[in-house]
Amino acid sequence: MKKEFDIENLIRKNVRGLKPYSSARDEYVSDGSPMVFLDANENPFENGVNRYPDPQQRSLKQELANKEGLERGNILLGNGSDEVLDLIFRAFCEPSVDNVITLPPTYGMYAVLANINDVENREVWLTEDFEPDVDKILDAADSKSKILFLCSPNNPTGNSFSRKSIVKLLENFRGLVVIDEAYVDFSTTESWISHLQRFPNLMVTQTLSKAYGMAGIRLGICWASSDIIAILNKIKPPYNVNELTQQKALERVRDAASVKREISRILRGRERLVNALKSIPFVVHVHPSDANFVLAKVDNADRRYDQILKAGVVVRNRTTQPLCTDTLRFTVGTEAENEKLIEVLKSLQ
Numbered sequence: 303m304k305k306e307f308d309i310e311n312l313i314r315k316n317v318r319g320l321k322p323y324s325s326a327r328d329e330y331v332s333d334g335s336p337m338v339f340l341d342a343n344e345n346p347f348e349n350g351v352n353r354y355p356d357p358q359q360r361s362l363k364q365e366l367a368n369k370e371g372l373e374r375g376n377i378l379l380g381n382g383s384d385e386v387l388d389l390i391f392r393a394f395c396e397p398s399v400d401n402v403i404t405l406p407p408t409y410g411m412y413a414v415l416a417n418i419n420d421v422e423n424r425e426v427w428l429t430e431d432f433e434p435d436v437d438k439i440l441d442a443a444d445s446k447s448k449i450l451f452l453c454s455p456n457n458p459t460g461n462s463f464s465r466k467s468i469v470k471l472l473e474n475f476r477g478l479v480v481i482d483e484a485y486v487d488f489s490t491t492e493s494w495i496s497h498l499q500r501f502p503n504l505m506v507t508q509t510l511s512k513a514y515g516m517a518g519i520r521l522g523i524c525w526a527s528s529d530i531i532a533i534l535n536k537i538k539p540p541y542n543v544n545e546l547t548q549q550k551a552l553e554r555v556r557d558a559a560s561v562k563r564e565i566s567r568i569l570r571g572r573e574r575l576v577n578a579l580k581s582i583p584f585v586v587h588v589h590p591s592d593a594n595f596v597l598a599k600v601d602n603a604d605r606r607y608d609q610i611l612k613a614g615v616v617v618r619n620r621t622t623q624p625l626c627t628d629t630l631r632f633t634v635g636t637e638a639e640n641e642k643l644i645e646v647l648k649s650l651q
């Protein structure tokens with residue numbers, strides 16, 4: 303059953319009528335010719351960052367768009383995907399009226415942002431094998447359900463969701479479906495951004511924080527139809543991605559070979575870590591991973607967490623998360639770091 307989709311019906315009323323703030327750098331866009339810039343009250347003495355950054359991040363977006371065969375107008379960039387996710391809440395969810403649907407155990411920021419924005423968070427747990435429970439999700443949805451968050455590969459479970467389930471949700475959920483692909487570069491499944499044409503309610507978020515090795519610069523990416531991106535552009539802070547971040551990100555995205563090399567090393571490290579974990583007596587189960595971390599069930603997560611910490615390695619204890627009792631999440635590190643972790647695990651009594 304195909305549904306009608308009109309993005310206008312999902313926008314918050316006040317956002318629908320908004321005109322975006324027009325900054326100096328929106329009104330006059332430099333084409334590189336030698337102009338005298340006396341429009342933005344900047345300090346004129348050159349130091350590399352004395353000018354405001356491009357509010358539309360044109361060079362970086364063009365590079366990303368070319369890589370994926372899409373347009374600049376399909377991209378919104380933010381100060382990490384956390385800002386991107388917050389903008390999505392603020393554009394579409396009326397506080398104390400609308401709701402979103404999330405699928406625990408999953409990334410904690412969706413719930414945090416729902417709380418901050420005073421938006422009801424309807425939690426529909428994943429099934430025992432960490433897949434979306436499609437029927438329960440559709441049952442939980444009503445006319446006020448604006449956004450469904452699918453994290454695939456999912457944090458902290460590490461698996462990618464079945465494509466069939468995702469398609470069913472895209473076809474039947476009447477709001478926006480945000481697929482968070484923070485870990486997609488470690489996955490054997492392909493990104494959903496090639497399906498933006500087919501599903502007008504699809505939004506895909508990505509980040510330079512994981513595979514691209516740039517958590518420190520804060521660069522999040524949102525891919526969606528140009529209609530959806532235009533709405534987010536109305537409410538984004540004009541200079542939300544600073545000049546240094548734009549420069550660093552551009553260099554890194556252009557250096558695809560280095561990124562690919564590091565991903566290969568991380569994937570080899572993941573395989574090594576999974577195999578080693580399976581031979582540790584107190585490890586009960588190792589969940590298959592499509593990401594740069596491994597979730598493992600142990601005999602007693604609190605006790606093992608403390609022991610591992612005392613030995614100088616910080617891991618993540620996920621035991622309080624739904625369906626994650628007695629699990630620890632191990633990020634894949636360098637070869638030496640992985641060996642250190644394995645040595646510590648082997649030594650524990």
Ligand SMILES: *Cc1c(COP(=O)(O)O)cnc(C)c1O
Nearest residue numbers: 382383384409457484509511522
């Ligand atoms: C790490 C992570 C992010 C990254 O967020 P940034 O703000 O871009 O650093 C996004 N989503 C998930 C599921 C993550 O685990």
